[in-house]
Amino acid sequence: MTWIILLITGFLVGLLVISTGGGGAAIYLGLLTTVxxxxxxxxxxxxxxxxxxxxxxxxxxxxxxxxxxxxxxNQMLIAAIPATIVGALISPYIPTKTYTWLVAIILCLLGIQILINRFSRQARKPVGHPNSQAVGYGILSGLMVGVAGLSGGGPIIAGLLVLGLDMIPAAATSAYVLVGTSLVGLLFHMSANNINWGIGVSLMIGAVIGAFCAPRLLMHVDPQKMNQYVKPFIGVLVIIMALKMVI
Structure with missing residues (x-):
């Protein structure tokens, strides 16, 4: 019965995070530690x-x-992968409380910026040129992966929305970036042989099925409605994520 619950949980999380541009590791991390x-x-x-x-x-x-x-x-990915490696190497020496507060503050600011962009009447900024902001979001995401074992989806999806992408392209681009950062982080964390295979495999199978379904479901979603409702949801979710880290 436990493996069925794990499959269903993995499916729902995989469907949600791929649809909204996250990686899901933060959700899985919470489930694995609390449940x-x-x-x-x-x-x-x-x-x-x-x-x-x-x-x-x-x-x-x-x-x-x-x-x-x-x-x-690619701008984000090129910045994120070295940051992931650095984060994994320095993680044993960073005070957990300091890191937690730093990331929480940055995520909260990003969430507020998403809400401002969503409800502002001003036109969004274009994304077609190299941007130091994209590099900054990539670095923060990589550090989250390397230090804490998170997928780093919060800064990536928030950064893409702040830079002006609509919700569906932002979710797609975020998934692309997170493939690279998560792989590097996984390789470093696997070297310590800490994976719980019994729980991980069942969750992973469900998550893969959910991820397979997500892009096909998004093809039938109205992009304007997606932006109207999901973008503020992501902004609030990022702020809640930040508050949860320090409360």
Whole structure:
């Protein structure tokens, strides 16, 4: 019965995060620590193991629908991968409380910026040129992956929305970036042999199925309605994520 619950949970999380541009590792990390009582190191490794295959499937599905914006995505990815490596190497030496507060503050500011952009009457800024903001979001995402075992989806999707992408291309581009960062983070965390295979495999199978369905469902969604309702939801969700980190 437990494996059925894990499959369903993985499916729902995979469907949600690929549709909204997240990686899901933060959600899996919360479930693994609070519901399944895994130690933090094991939960971090297992969450990345669960999230990576679904991200790969979801990104490929988005690629086939032509929604990935490779130019801005590559800017973020090039910055994020070295940051992931650095984060993994320095993670044993960073005070957890300091890191948690720093990330929480940045995420809260990003969430507020998304809400301002959504409800502002001013036109969104174009995304077609190299942008130092994209590099900054990539670095923050990479550090989140390397240090904490998160997929780093919060800064990426928030950054893409702030830079002016609509919700569906932002979700697609985020999945593309997170494939690279999650793979690097997973390799570092796997080296410590902390993955709980029994829980991780069942969650991962469900997440892959959900990720497979997500891009196909998005093809039947009205992009304007997606922006109207989901973008503010993402903004609020990012702010809640930030508050949860410090409360």
């Amino acid at each position: 399944f009582h895994l130690a933090p190191a094991s939960a971090a490794a297992t969450s990345l193991f669960t999230a990576f295959p679904s991200l790969l499937v979801g990104a490929y599905g988005h690629y086939r629908t032509g929604q990935i914006q490779f130019k801005v995505g």
